[in-house]
Amino acid sequence: MTRPTNDTLLRALLREPTDYTPLWLMRQAGRYLPEYRASRATAGSFMDLCRNADFATEVTLQPLERFPLDAAILFSDILTVPDAMGLGLSFAEGEGPRFARPLRDEAAIRALEVAPMEKLDYVFNAVAAIRKALGNRVPLIGFSGSPFTLACYMIEGRGSDDFRHIKGLMYSRPDLLHHILDVNARTVTEYLNQQIEHGAQAVMVFDTWGGILSGPAYREFSLEYMRRIVAGVKREHNGERVPVVLFTKGGGQWLTDMADTGCDSLGLDWTVDPAQARALVGSRVALQGNMDPISLMGSAEGVAAETRRVLEAFGPAPGHVFNLGHGISQHTPPENVAVLVDVVHRHSRALRT
Ligand code: 1CP
Numbered sequence: 001m002t003r004p005t006n007d008t009l010l011r012a013l014l015r016e017p018t019d020y021t022p023l024w025l026m027r028q029a030g031r032y033l034p035e036y037r038a039s040r041a042t043a044g045s046f047m048d049l050c051r052n053a054d055f056a057t058e059v060t061l062q063p064l065e066r067f068p069l070d071a072a073i074l075f076s077d078i079l080t081v082p083d084a085m086g087l088g089l090s091f092a093e094g095e096g097p098r099f100a101r102p103l104r105d106e107a108a109i110r111a112l113e114v115a116p117m118e119k120l121d122y123v124f125n126a127v128a129a130i131r132k133a134l135g136n137r138v139p140l141i142g143f144s145g146s147p148f149t150l151a152c153y154m155i156e157g158r159g160s161d162d163f164r165h166i167k168g169l170m171y172s173r174p175d176l177l178h179h180i181l182d183v184n185a186r187t188v189t190e191y192l193n194q195q196i197e198h199g200a201q202a203v204m205v206f207d208t209w210g211g212i213l214s215g216p217a218y219r220e221f222s223l224e225y226m227r228r229i230v231a232g233v234k235r236e237h238n239g240e241r242v243p244v245v246l247f248t249k250g251g252g253q254w255l256t257d258m259a260d261t262g263c264d265s266l267g268l269d270w271t272v273d274p275a276q277a278r279a280l281v282g283s284r285v286a287l288q289g290n291m292d293p294i295s296l297m298g299s300a301e302g303v304a305a306e307t308r309r310v311l312e313a314f315g316p317a318p319g320h321v322f323n324l325g326h327g328i329s330q331h332t333p334p335e336n337v338a339v340l341v342d343v344v345h346r347h348s349r350a351l352r353t
Contacts, residue, residue, distance in 0.1 A: 003240060004134075004136045004137060004139050005137060005138075006070060006138045007139065008020065008022035009070045009138065009139050010139050010201060010202060010241075010243065012286055012321045013202055013264055013286050013321060014241060014243055015285075015319035016318060018318065019352070020345050020348045020349045020352070021311060021320050021321070022071070022322065023069060023070055023322035023323060023341065023344045024072075024073060024323060025323060025337070026073075026293075026327040027327035028063040029060055029062055029075050030328065030330065031330035032329065032330050032337075033062055033063065033066070033334060035062050036062055039058055039059050039062070040059075042055075046091050047089070049075065050075065050076050050080065051122045052122075053122070053126045053128075054129070056075045057075075057126065057129045057130050059075045060072050060073070060074065060126075060133075061133060061134070064137070064138070066334065066337075067337060067338060068341060068345070069341065070138055071139050071140070072130060072134055072138055072140050072141065073140070073143065073204075074123070074126065074141065074143060075126070078144060078145030078149065078150065078153075078208075079097050079145070079150075081120070081144065081150055081184070081187055081191060082099065082150055082154045083119075084120050084187075085113070085115045085183075085187070087101050087154060088101050098157065099153065099157045099158070102155060102157030103154050103180065104157075106176060109176045109179060110179070112180060114190065115191070117190055120191060123194075124197075124198040125198075127140070127142060127195050127198040127199050127200055128199055130199070131198070131199030139201040139202060140199060142192060142195030142202070142203045144191055144192055144195075144203070144205055144206070145188070145205070145207075146188075146205050146206060146207035146208075146210060146225065146226050147180075147181045147184035147222070147225035147229075148184075148207060148210055148213075149208045149209045150184050150188075151177065151180050151181060151184060152209045154184075155169060170221060174221075181221060185225040185226075185228045185229055188229050189228070189229050189232035189233060193232075193234050196233070196237050196242055197237070202242060202243045202245065203243075203244055204245040204246075204247060204267070205226055205244070205247065207222055207246065207247060207248040207249070210248040211248055211249050212250070218254055219254075219257060222248065223248075223258065223261070227261040229244075230244055230262050230263045243264035243265055244263045244265070245263065245264065245265040245266070245267055246263045246267065247266070247267025248267075249269050249326060250271075251269075252268065252269065252271055252277070255268075255277055255280050255281055256281060259280075259281040265285050265319075266281065266285050266288065267323065268290035269289065269290060269325040270289070270290050270292035270293075270326070274287065274289070274290065274314045274315075275314075275315070278315075278317075283319070286320065287314065287319060287321070288320075289323050289324070289325050290323065290325040291307065291325060292306075293324045293325065293328050294329065296324075296328065296332045296337065296340065297329070297331065297333075297336075298336075303336045303340055303343075307339070307343040311344065311348055311351065
C-alpha cells in the first residue's frame with residue numbers, strides 16, 4: 001500500500017522530521033461550515049449523514065476543499081458504538097444526543113455484549129468510500145470514543161454536568177462499571193481494527209470525560225482500558241505503520257502514564273503547556289494540539305498571533321501535529337480557519353530555517 005502524496009501527518013505522528021508542521025482540526029467538518037449545514041438539511045439529520053456513505057464522504061471532504069489541511073477525519077460520531085449495542089441513540093434538534101435505554105440496573109449491565117460489527121458496517125463503508133474519494137491526497141484518520149467516555153453516555157443516557165449516575169456506580173459497584181468498560185474496550189478494539197482494514201491510516205481515541213476523575217480513578221477506569229486498546233489495535237496494515245493517538249481532555253497531569261500505554265501520540269487540550277508536556281514525555285510520543293478553539297472567535301490578527309505563539313511553544317523539534325485543544329466551535333468564522341491554516345504552514349517552515 002502506498003503512503004499518501006502528502007504524508008506529513010503520518011510522519012509527524014511517528015516523530016519523523018517534516019518540512020513543516022502538519023495540521024487538522026477536531027470537528028473540522030461541522031456546523032461552522034455553511035456547506036455542512038446545507039448537506040445536513042438535504043440528508044435530513046446528523047445520523048442520516050453518518051449512515052449514508054455518500055453523505056459522509058461529501059462532508060468529510062468539505063473542509064479539505066476549503067483549506068489545505070493535512071488530514072481528513074472520518075465523519076461519524078463516537079456514539080455509533082453504544083447505538084450498535086442496542087441502547088437506542090437519537091439526536092433531538094437543538095439538543096444533544098439521547099439514549100432510549102441507558103444502563104441503570106444490574107440486569108441491563110450484565111446483558112451488555114460486544115457490539116456486532118455488522119451493525120457498524122455503515123461506518124466501515126464510509127471509511128472505504130472516503131479513502132476512495134480522497135485518492136492519495138492526505139491520510140484518513142479513524143476514531144472511537146474511549147471505553148470510559150462511552151460509558152458516561154451509556155449510563156447517564158445523555159451529556160451531564162455532574163456525572164452522578166456513572167460516578168455513583170463507580171463508587172458503589174465498581175465491578176459493574178468494570179464489566180461495561182471491558183465490553184467497551186473489546187468493542188472499540190474490533191471497531192478500530194475494522195476501520196483500519198477499510199482504510200483508516202491513523203486512529204484516535206477520544207477520552208473527552210476522563211478528566212472528571214481523580215488520579216487513581218482515571219488510571220483504573222479510563223487509562224487501563226485505553227491501554228488494552230493500544231495493545232489490541234493493528235499497528236501495521238499493508239506494510240505501513242498505523243499511528244494511535246490518545247486524547248484525554250483535562251488529562252494534562254497524566255501524560256507520562258498515557259505515554260506508558262505504548263501509543264504513538266498524545267492529544268493535548270489548551271490548558272497544557274507544550275514545553276512541560278515535552279519535558280514529561282521526552283521523545284517517546286508525538287504531541288498533537290493545542291490552540292484554544294475559542295481563540296478562533298477573535299480578529300484575523302489575533303488568530304495569527306495566537307497560532308504563532310502555539311507553534312513556538314512546541315518548537316521546531318519533530319513530533320508536533322498542530323490542532324485545537326478541543327473541537328472547533330460552531331460559531332467560528334471560516335475565514336479565521338483559513339488564517340490559522342496559512343500561518344501554521346508558513347510560520348512552521350520559517351521556524352525550521
Ligand atoms: O450537525 C449536528 O448538529 C451534529 C453535531 C455533531 C458533529 C458534527 C455531533 C453530535 N457529532 C459530530 C461529528 C463528530 N463527533 C466527529 C466528526 C469528525 C470531525 O470532523 O472531527 C467526531 C470526531 C466526533 C466525536 C465526538 N462526539 C466526541 C469526542 C470528541 C469531543 O468533541 O469531545 C463526543 C464527546 C461526541 C458526542 C457528541 N456528538 C454530537 C454532540 C453534540 C456530542 C456532545 C454531546 C454532549 O456531551 O453534550
